[in-house]
Amino acid sequence: MVTDQNISPPDQAPTGNSRMSELLVFLTIIVFIWPVVAVGVVGGYGFSVWIFQMFFGPPGPPSVH
Numbered sequence: 001m002v003t004d005q006n007i008s009p010p011d012q013a014p015t016g017n018s019r020m021s022e023l024l025v026f027l028t029i030i031v032f033i034w035p036v037v038a039v040g041v042v043g044g045y046g047f048s049v050w051i052f053q054m055f056f057g058p059p060g061p062p063s064v065h
Helices: 016-056
Strands: none
Touching: none
């Protein structure tokens, strides 16, 4: 069931406490969470390339033997 308890009327501005809380959450996401996600994505891609090259060899023309 949806309630209207936490919804403020449109003519009422958010309080300073809720704005500060929202800013704190935003900064936490920007400073801590996104860098960890970025390192994980780049590391995961590097790991997958490394595994691929273990099975299929490095890129480039085939070696002549």
